[in-house]
Amino acid sequence: xxxxxxxxxxxxxxxxxxxxxxxxxxxxxxxxxxxxxxxxxxxxxxxxxxxxxxxxxxxxxxxxxxxxxxxxxxxxxxxxxxxxxxxxxxxxxxxxxxxxxxxxxxxxxxxxxxxxxxxxxxxxxxxxxxxxxxxxxxxxxxxxxxxxxxxxxxxxxxxxxxxxxxxxxxxxxxxxxxxxxxxxxxxxxxxxxxxxxxxxxxxxxxxxxxxxxxxxxxxxxxxxxxxxxxxxxxxxxxxxxxxxxxxxxxxxxxxxxxxxxxxxxxxxxxxxxxxx
Amino acid sequence: xxxxxxxxxxxxxxxxxxxxxxxxxxxxxxxxxxxxxxxxxxxxxxxxxxxxxxxxxxxxxxxxxxxxxxxxxxxxxxxxxxxxxxxxxxxxxxxxxxxxxxxxxxxxxxxxxxxxxxxxxxxxxxxxxxxxxxxxxxxxxxxxxxxxxxxxxxxxxxxxxxxxxxxxxxxxxxxxxxxxxxxxxxxxxxxxxxxxxxxxxxxxxxxxxxxxxxxxxxxxxxxxxxxxxxxxxxxxxxxxxxxxxxxxxxxxxxxxxxxxxxxxxxxxxxxxxxxxxxxxxxxxxxxxxxxxxxxxxxxxxxxxxxxxxxxxxxxxxxxxxxxxxxxxxxxxxxxxxxxxxxxxxxxxxxxxxxxxxxxxxxxxxxxxxxxxxxxxxxx
Ligand code: SF4
Ligand code: SF4
Numbered sequence: 001x002x003x004x005x006x007x008x009x010x011x012x013x014x015x016x017x018x019x020x021x022x023x024x025x026x027x028x029x030x031x032x033x034x035x036x037x038x039x040x041x042x043x044x045x046x047x048x049x050x051x052x053x054x055x056x057x058x059x060x061x062x063x064x065x066x067x068x069x070x071x072x073x074x075x076x077x078x079x080x081x082x083x084x085x086x087x088x089x090x091x092x093x094x095x096x097x098x099x100x101x102x103x104x105x106x107x108x109x110x111x112x113x114x115x116x117x118x119x120x121x122x123x124x125x126x127x128x129x130x131x132x133x134x135x136x137x138x139x140x141x142x143x144x145x146x147x148x149x150x151x152x153x154x155x156x157x158x159x160x161x162x163x164x165x166x167x168x169x170x171x172x173x174x175x176x177x178x179x180x181x182x183x184x185x186x187x188x189x190x191x192x193x194x195x196x197x198x199x200x201x202x203x204x205x206x207x208x209x210x211x212x213x214x215x216x217x218x219x220x221x222x223x224x225x226x227x228x229x230x231x232x233x234x235x236x237x238x239x240x241x242x243x244x245x246x247x248x249x250x251x252x253x254x255x256x257x258x259x260x261x262x263x264x265x266x267x268x269x270x271x272x273x274x275x276x
Numbered sequence: 277x278x279x280x281x282x283x284x285x286x287x288x289x290x291x292x293x294x295x296x297x298x299x300x301x302x303x304x305x306x307x308x309x310x311x312x313x314x315x316x317x318x319x320x321x322x323x324x325x326x327x328x329x330x331x332x333x334x335x336x337x338x339x340x341x342x343x344x345x346x347x348x349x350x351x352x353x354x355x356x357x358x359x360x361x362x363x364x365x366x367x368x369x370x371x372x373x374x375x376x377x378x379x380x381x382x383x384x385x386x387x388x389x390x391x392x393x394x395x396x397x398x399x400x401x402x403x404x405x406x407x408x409x410x411x412x413x414x415x416x417x418x419x420x421x422x423x424x425x426x427x428x429x430x431x432x433x434x435x436x437x438x439x440x441x442x443x444x445x446x447x448x449x450x451x452x453x454x455x456x457x458x459x460x461x462x463x464x465x466x467x468x469x470x471x472x473x474x475x476x477x478x479x480x481x482x483x484x485x486x487x488x489x490x491x492x493x494x495x496x497x498x499x500x501x502x503x504x505x506x507x508x509x510x511x512x513x514x515x516x517x518x519x520x521x522x523x524x525x526x527x528x529x530x531x532x533x534x535x536x537x538x539x540x541x542x543x544x545x546x547x548x549x550x551x552x553x554x555x556x557x558x559x560x561x562x563x564x565x566x567x568x569x570x571x572x573x574x575x576x577x578x579x580x581x582x583x584x585x586x587x588x589x590x591x592x593x594x595x596x597x598x599x600x601x602x603x604x605x606x607x608x609x610x611x612x613x614x615x616x617x618x619x620x621x622x623x624x625x626x627x628x629x630x631x632x633x634x635x636x637x638x639x640x641x642x643x644x645x646x647x648x649x650x651x652x653x654x655x
Contacts, residue, residue, distance in 0.1 A: 015478040025473045026410055035417050052428035054446065077343030110346035110437045111445070124431065 040129075048126040048167075056109045056124040059102050060170045061142040065161045066121040068097045068151035072113035080106040081113060088150065096148035104130070105138035118154060125167035130174050134183030140173070291319070298327050302405045302640045305650020307624075309643075313636060321631035321639055323624045329654040336603075336614030341367050341581040342441055344614065349435035351616055352652040354397055357390035357426075358594035359616070360439035365520060366601040367441045369588035371581065376572040379443035380522040385564045386429065386438055387592075388557040389456070392463070393422040394595035395503075395550045395557075398647040402547055403474050405644040406483055411474040418466055421459050428452060441581060443574030453565055460558050467555055475551060484547060485538030488630050488642035492541060498629075499622040502597020503553060504646055507533040507546030514593040526563045528556045543638075543645035550647070582609045596620055596647060620652040 037043055043050070048057070073081040084099035114122055132138050143149055152161075296309035303309065306327035312319035332351055336344045348363045349356040361383055368375060375383075400415030423433040428449050430438035438445055474480055490500070495508035505512055513530040515523045531552035533545030585607040591600045597619030606612040623646040631639060 011478065011482075018477040019479070021472045022410075022474060022477055025469055035420075052424075052431070052449070054429070054431040054449065055427065056431035075342070077339040077346060108346055108435070109432065110435070111431060112342065112346065112437075115445070 048128065051126045053126075054124075055126045055128075056111050057126050057128040058104055058124070058130060058170050059107065059113070059122055059140070060125045060127075060167060061100060061102070061122045061140075062163050062169065063097070063100070063121070063142055063149040065119045065152045065163055066097065066100070066142075066149070067119055067154055068095060069118060071116040071118070072122050075112045075116050077110070077112065078106050078108065080104075085151070086148065088148075095151050097143045097151060098145055098148040100141070100143040102140045102142065103138065104140055105135050119152065119161040120163060121152070121161075123163075123166055125170050127167055127170045127174065130170075131179055133180040136183040137177075137181065139184075140170075296321070296639070303643060303650070304401065304648055305653075307648070307650050307653065309627075309639070311636070311639065316635055318631045318634045318636060318639060321627055321634075323627050325621075325624055325650075325653045327654065328651045330651070332655045333614050333616060336611050338610065340609050341583070341611060344611070345440065346435065346437045348616075349437055350651065351655055352594065352596060352599075352618065352620075352649055353434055354649050355390050355394035355595035356434065356436050357387045357438065358592050358599055360436060361387055361521070362590050362592040362594070362599050362601040362616075363603075363614075364439045364441050365590035365592065366588045366603040367581070367583065368575075369590060370583035370586060370603060370605050371441070371577075373442050373575050373577065375443055375521075375575055377522070377569045378447075378571045379573045379575070381564050381568050382444045382448070382573060383439060384522040384526070385456075385561055385568075386426065386436070386444070388560045388564070389422050389426060390436075391557045391595045392554050393419045393426075395554050396422075398595070398644075399470075399547060399550050402641075402644040402647070403480070405640050406480060408474055408477075408480065411470065414466070414470060414473065418463060421462075425452065425456055425459065428455075440574060440577075442577040443572070447573050448568075453568075456561065456565060460562060463558055464555065467551065467558075471551065475548060481537045481544060484544035484641060484645070485536075485542055487538075487543045487638050488634060488645065489539055490541045490626060490630060494626070494629075495541065498626040500597070500626060501619040501622065502593065502595070503549045504546055504597060504619070504623055506531065507549045507645075508541035509533050509535075509545075514591050514598050518591060520590070520592060522564065525567065526560050528560050528563075531556065543641045546645040546647075580609060582607065594619065596623075596649060596652060616655055618652045618655065620646075620648040620650075623648050624653055 039047065051057075068083065068085050070083050070085075073079075073083045080103040082099060082101045082103075083097060085095050086098050088094040088096045109124070111124060114124055117123075130138070291312065291314050294311045294313060296311045297303040298306045298308040308324040308327065310322045310324060312321070330350065332347055335347050339347070345360060345363065348359040351359040396415040396419040400412035400419075403415075404412040426436060426438075427433045429452060430436050430446055490498075490504070490508050492508045492510045495505050495510060500508065509532055511530060511532050514520070516528075516530055531549050533540050533542075533549050535542070535545060536548050537544055583605040585605055587602065587604045589600060589602045591598055593599075598617075599619065600615075600617035602613070602615040602617070603611050604613040627639075627642060627646070630642060634642065
């Protein structure tokens with residue numbers, strides 16, 4: 001490209017000038033306060049407290065006001081919520097939630113499950129720091145299979161629903177449970193048509209029925225994969241019957257049997273497989 | 277593609293076939309370019325896409341209508357708001373829903389903020405690809421403020437999932453409006469500073485002017501959209517020419533590449549059109565906050581969304597250009613077909629024909645000036 005001397009020197013002058021423009025701006029930032037913060041140890045307060053209230057972090061369920069309507073389960077596009085409802089054997093009018101699992105490892109924190117909840121029981125919290133060594137520990141089990149919680153009866157005139165402070169339940173769990181605790185053990189899938197051919201259809205039915213409480217006879221407990229409730233305050237571990245663990249014999253069906261006369265026919269606790 | 281690899285390469289010249297990507301930082305994501313070079317000059321660069329295909333369109337057929345909304349965030353994660361909006365508008369057309377005005381205004385506000393955030397990433401990474409690192413940090417810093425604002429609005433910083441079929445999910449939080457106005461005051465000053473910092477830097481201008489020129493007719497033929505099309509001097513903006521939502525109520529200019537330092541359609545034009553667009557978006561947000569109507573934020577949407585059999589097409593002006601959603605319903609609660617038309621995919625197709633004769637380093641300028649986002653190409 002032919003250039004006159006004037007153009008050539010003009011280019012050099014422009015370069016130096018614009019260079020100086022840019023550098024002067026950059027230099028001015030030397031004197032300003034830095035925008036960055038040092039995470040996690042130099043923040044003025046825990047980061048979760050600095051987040052806006054609408055932050056979509058870990059889900060929390062207040063079981064005291066959950067009506068067991070399963071609206072959240074239907075709304076979730078991934079299907080990482082699993083709810084099972086049963087009749088309370090002691091009081092047939094009362095329904096209890098025997099399983100309320102949220103797989104936070106699969107959850108994409110979209111907030112669709114929060115919106116249809118009639119009582120605000122399921123809510124996003126501002127918790128987000130919950131590293132776990134085992135991914136199965138990210139399955140939050142809000143209902144203890146041994147102590148199913150009764151569904152909440154909505155009072156039509158209630159102005160608000162008494163909810164525990166948002167985030168306190170998740171917080172308590174994360175603080176009491178070690179991040180590197182052992183993962184719950186799941187039974188390996190049944191070999192098809194092997195030792196327990198009778199149990200097979202029931203597992204299939206339970207999986208197919210999804211949320212519907214699977215009505216299985218007592219022996220079906222063996223077939224349904226169970227996992228130990230990892231919470232420290234809930235030491236009753238539902239271990240597989242076949243497992244050698246001594247306290248695993250404290251399986252739910254025998255424990256419940258004296259309490260309810262029809263328990264043999266219709267056990268209160270039947271765990272569906274972990275995933276749908 | 278196979279033909280290209282197997283073609284005999286004359287070893288007398290310095291011809292080489294190089295793989296540029298898929299892990300190269302300048303490809304803006306996982307894209308592969310098969311680059312035929314002769315020394316420093318490109319013979320051809322063939323984009324090879326598909327590394328980030330996640331079957332989002334298929335997922336749209338498998339989850340229900342409301343459930344697909346969070347997946348649309350993942351179509352273009354740098355500007356997720358537009359994908360939300362496009363899908364919502366398409367389903368609203370199927371349902372023949374009227375969206376309340378406040379929701380439309382909130383949509384416009386959130387989208388324009390998102391456009392600013394996306395363009396900041398675009399111009400920032402472009403400058404970084406050319407070789408200046410500082411301006412990118414300035415851009416990212418401003419974007420961080422927008423992220424904070426949007427986080428306060430809808431709870432997420434990247435995958436917003438803010439729009440709903442029939443409206444938006446949340447109303448403005450308290451004090452948000454003042455925060456946005458304060459930010460915009462700061463941002464208008466920032467744009468001037470940014471121009472001084474890098475846009476008019478002589479080295480930068482010389483590096484981009486007259487490089488990888490896409491003439492207007494060619495841009496139209498290749499289906500380029502958005503800032504890439506406008507950078508080539510074609511005056512087309514869906515917001516103005518096929519208005520949707522609240523846009524007819526706002527006054528804004530559509531910046532067009534005029535060949536600021538070279539010819540119209542060069543890399544600098546595509547870059548600078550984005551800078552100008554940010555200023556226009558800032559104006560739109562101000563006007564929208566000014567004239568925000570009161571009222572509902574969602575229309576009455578049936579709990580079980582089951583549109584009548586039919587089809588609907590929605591077009592929105594995304595940060596990367598026109599984004600179209602084509603939704604076919606067969607009367608059930610799941611879509612029969614969801615199709616997303618995105619700007620990055622067509623932008624990839626033009627590279628092969630523009631690249632012959634470019635220098636290798638100019639290919640980087642071309643790719644980053646087209647502002648492609650890899651997940652948007654493949655979906
Ligand atoms: S936040 Fe979304 S993905 Fe997570 S459980 Fe709720 S609906 Fe499912
Ligand atoms: S958490 Fe809410 S939506 Fe889910 S079952 Fe309980 S009451 Fe219903």
